[in-house]
Amino acid sequence: MSLEHRAPSRSTLSCHGAADAIASADAPVVALAGTPNAGKSTLFNALTGLRVTTGNWPGTTVEVSRGVWRTPRESASGEIALIDLPGAYSLDPMSPDEELTRNLLVSVPRAEAPDVVVVTVDAAHLARSLYLVAQVRESGLRVVVALTMVDVARNQGLDVDAGELAAALGCPVVAIDPRRRRGIDELTGAVLQQVAQPPASPRALPETTDELELADDRFAWIDAAVQRATSDSGQARVNWSDRIDRVVTAPTLGPLVFLVVMWLVFQITTTVAAPLQDALDTFFSGPVSDAVSGGLTSVGLGETWVHGLLVDGLIAGVGMVLTFAPLMALMFVLLALLEDSGYLARAAVVTDRMMRSIGLPGKAFLPLVVGFGCNVPAISATRILGDARQRLLTVLLVPFTSCSARLTVYVMVGTVFFGRAAGTVVFAMYLVSILFVVLVGLVLRKTLWRSMGTEPLVIDLPPYQVPTLRLTAAVAWSRLADFLRRAGGVIVLTVMLVWLFQSIPAQPGAGGFGEVDVEHSAYAVGAKAITPVFEPTGFAAWQTTSALIVGFVAKETVISSWSQTYAVAEPDGSGGGELGARLIQTFHESSGGHPLPAVLALLVFLLAYTPCVATLAAQRREVGLKWTLFGVAVQFTVAYASAVLIFQVGRLFW
Amino acid sequence: MSGPLHQVLDAFEAGVSSKAEIAQRTGLSADVVDASVDHLVRMGRIEARELAMGCPGGGCSSCASGTADGAPGCGASGPSAKRSGPALVTLTLRRR
Numbered sequence: 001m002s003l004e005h006r007a008p009s010r011s012t013l014s015c016h017g018a019a020d021a022i023a024s025a026d027a028p029v030v031a032l033a034g035t036p037n038a039g040k041s042t043l044f045n046a047l048t049g050l051r052v053t054t055g056n057w058p059g060t061t062v063e064v065s066r067g068v069w070r071t072p073r074e075s076a077s078g079e080i081a082l083i084d085l086p087g088a089y090s091l092d093p094m095s096p097d098e099e100l101t102r103n104l105l106v107s108v109p110r111a112e113a114p115d116v117v118v119v120t121v122d123a124a125h126l127a128r129s130l131y132l133v134a135q136v137r138e139s140g141l142r143v144v145v146a147l148t149m150v151d152v153a154r155n156q157g158l159d160v161d162a163g164e165l166a167a168a169l170g171c172p173v174v175a176i177d178p179r180r181r182r183g184i185d186e187l188t189g190a191v192l193q194q195v196a197q198p199p200a201s202p203r204a205l206p207e208t209t210d211e212l213e214l215a216d217d218r219f220a221w222i223d224a225a226v227q228r229a230t231s232d233s234g235q236a237r238v239n240w241s242d243r244i245d246r247v248v249t250a251p252t253l254g255p256l257v258f259l260v261v262m263w264l265v266f267q268i269t270t271t272v273a274a275p276l277q278d279a280l281d282t283f284f285s286g287p288v289s290d291a292v293s294g295g296l297t298s299v300g301l302g303e304t305w306v307h308g309l310l311v312d313g314l315i316a317g318v319g320m321v322l323t324f325a326p327l328m329a330l331m332f333v334l335l336a337l338l339e340d341s342g343y344l345a346r347a348a349v350v351t352d353r354m355m356r357s358i359g360l361p362g363k364a365f366l367p368l369v370v371g372f373g374c375n376v377p378a379i380s381a382t383r384i385l386g387d388a389r390q391r392l393l394t395v396l397l398v399p400f401t402s403c404s405a406r407l408t409v410y411v412m413v414g415t416v417f418f419g420r421a422a423g424t425v426v427f428a429m430y431l432v433s434i435l436f437v438v439l440v441g442l443v444l445r446k447t448l449w450r451s452m453g454t455e456p457l458v459i460d461l462p463p464y465q466v467p468t469l470r471l472t473a474a475v476a477w478s479r480l481a482d483f484l485r486r487a488g489g490v491i492v493l494t495v496m497l498v499w500l501f502q503s504i505p506a507q508p509g510a511g512g513f514g515e516v517d518v519e520h521s522a523y524a525v526g527a528k529a530i531t532p533v534f535e536p537t538g539f540a541a542w543q544t545t546s547a548l549i550v551g552f553v554a555k556e557t558v559i560s561s562w563s564q565t566y567a568v569a570e571p572d573g574s575g576g577g578e579l580g581a582r583l584i585q586t587f588h589e590s591s592g593g594h595p596l597p598a599v600l601a602l603l604v605f606l607l608a609y610t611p612c613v614a615t616l617a618a619q620r621r622e623v624g625l626k627w628t629l630f631g632v633a634v635q636f637t638v639a640y641a642s643a644v645l646i647f648q649v650g651r652l653f654w
Numbered sequence: 655m656s657g658p659l660h661q662v663l664d665a666f667e668a669g670v671s672s673k674a675e676i677a678q679r680t681g682l683s684a685d686v687v688d689a690s691v692d693h694l695v696r697m698g699r700i701e702a703r704e705l706a707m708g709c710p711g712g713g714c715s716s717c718a719s720g721t722a723d724g725a726p727g728c729g730a731s732g733p734s735a736k737r738s739g740p741a742l743v744t745l746t747l748r749r750r
Binding site for chain 2: 089090094125126127128130131211212215216217219220222223226227230232249349352353458459460461
């Protein structure tokens with residue numbers, strides 16, 4: 001394979017261009033090389049005009065263009081055959097494009113190699129572009145550097161001195177702007193001058209075959225060239241993005257900004273979505289329930305178990321979960337906006353710094369961040385951790401990250417008990433979640449895995465951008481769709497099971513199936529058996545403990561089971577307001593007159609105990625049954641101890 | 655004195671958390687640090703992974719980290735050139 005245009009192989013280049021795209025036989029051959037996006041193709045078009053052929057290089061799928069570069073100062077014919085090589089960062093190929101570039105420059109016999117290689121170098125990314133120059137300079141070929149993007153570099157406060165760069169690289173450097181045809185004549189002159197003289201002596205390489213040592217030697221050469229040729233006006237790289245980053249990733253200010261941003265998200269979510277949520281609640285408990293009740297009565301099923309299943313079960317339970325759809329949608333949109341703008345990546349820096357400061361593996365924050373969306377994929381994401389002990393520790397910590405399913409319960413309870421401060425309560429739950437991750441992580445590290453090493457990790461921040469409507473809407477919708485799918489799947493199933501157990505009489509004489517008072521049903525009697533355990537937490541009422549048991553399946557079912565329980569117990573009093581009033585009454589009674597500490601204890605218990613069966617299944621898959629059970633024990637211990645502490649201390653003041 | 659690549663690797667070992675910190679610690683320009691890190695990723699000395707802030711239930715195609723053909727960017731090896739939005743990239747030393 002060669003690019004010698006006089007050789008027969010050259011004619012096999014499939015072309016669909018003009019006939020005058022073939023240079024005369026005695027024309028020198030110049031290859032145009034450079035990293036992708038360094039302006040190589042723009043320069044090629046500026047030099048050749050329309051005299052171009054394009055096609056796959058024989059035997060490859062790589063497209064190569066060639067054309068005629070007509071020069072005012074002649075070679076014999078006044079023409080140069082110009083080949084536009086595929087974009088390549090280096091001559092150590094990692095793609096077919098780079099492989100072809102290497103083959104055509106250095107793998108061919110010297111007689112078939114190009115007479116001159118013009119390497120386009122991006123002045124705004126000088127170091128990145130110079131690696132190829134270093135390697136071509138080592139090959140002994142004649143090299144001319146075409147310096148592009150000089151204006152872009154200048155806008156960044158970076159001036160590149162072409163003369164100094166030429167001295168450092170040992171080859172001519174011509175600053176060009178192919179779009180405005182600036183520097184083309186100088187480039188032509190430099191190329192023709194090179195053609196007329198023998199190649200410069202190649203850049204010397206150290207006597208080693210070690211890949212890293214060779215690359216490091218090139219980078220030392222590049223660094224010296226960059227230092228010599230560039231002058232920083234002081235504004236370099238300090239653009240608006242950097243200025244924002246200085247604040248949002250600062251060690252002290254960064255976490256504060258993050259907390260304020262997240263507080264705003266929850267505040268906006270709970271405030272703006274509240275009227276929509278109320279409207280949906282009224283809709284489900286009013287027209288929908290009435291219509292179904294009316295329909296059932298008209299076919300003679302008005303006071304039967306079918307009415308209980310449909311109205312008190314599915315509509316009350318699933319309907320209540322669905323009222324959270326606007327709230328979830330709004331929060332997903334806000335989080336998608338933060339994510340799409342690039343801010344959440346900065347928040348990750350803050351989180352990572354905190355993880356490291358307490359000696360936890362920095363890399364573990366990746367799955368933990370995912371866990372705030374959903375714990376199940378977060379547990380799968382722990383596979384990125386190389387160390388088995390780090391992986392196990394992270395799998396055990398993921399359930400303490402507060403997933404979006406738990407958010408629905410926080411919002412409902414927060415709204416009922418704290419009114420307009422619900423957003424702040426939700427925000428506090430996320431802080432508690434982070435606190436649990438840190439404390440449990442520290443305890444496990446100090447007890448089980450004292451010798452765990454840390455894995456160095458660097459975060460590469462993406463640039464900020466204006467969020468795009470399409471992406472924001474797509475991300476928000478897909479997360480909302482997931483919420484709705486859960487409402488239509490596992491939550492429907494759970495609601496039906498709850499209804500079933502609420503319909504089964506626990507003792508003889510309590511009534512028939514579907515007619516039993518819920519307090520004497522298998523559901524309530526079962527819950528009452530474990531309720532005394534929760535006496536020290538202030539929420540020891542069977543209505544609450546039964547919801548916590550059901551919450552094992554999925555956290556949204558805590559709401560649906562409450563809704564079902566109170567709808568069955570108080571058939572006339574359906575509706576969110578009534579449900580709220582019943583909840584307040586229950587907590588008032590169970591806490592001995594200290595409902596707020598009891599509610600906070602419940603929220604923290606909800607946060608810390610096992611998130612859902614899907615998470616358990618994922619944990620078992622990743623770390624086995626023994627560690628999964630250990631994790632469940634840790635979660636319950638933390639949940640129970642925290643709830644008791646909060647209630648017992650809280651009731652002294654509240 | 656070791657070259658930029660060794661200096662960057664040493665900075666990773668020392669526990670820096672951002673490229674800006676690497677530049678501060680080594681005295682290298684941001685441009686040389688960027689190029690060095692990219693090269694070390696290319697050489698397989700450093701591993702680059704993308705991460706979105708949470709997985710959308712609809713799958714990778716709706717995610718900022720997802721590629722146009724629906725493949726995952728999050729947790730996938732190497733930054734995806736086709737990603738449709740800004741995504742966090744984490745860089746870690748590969749143990750050899």
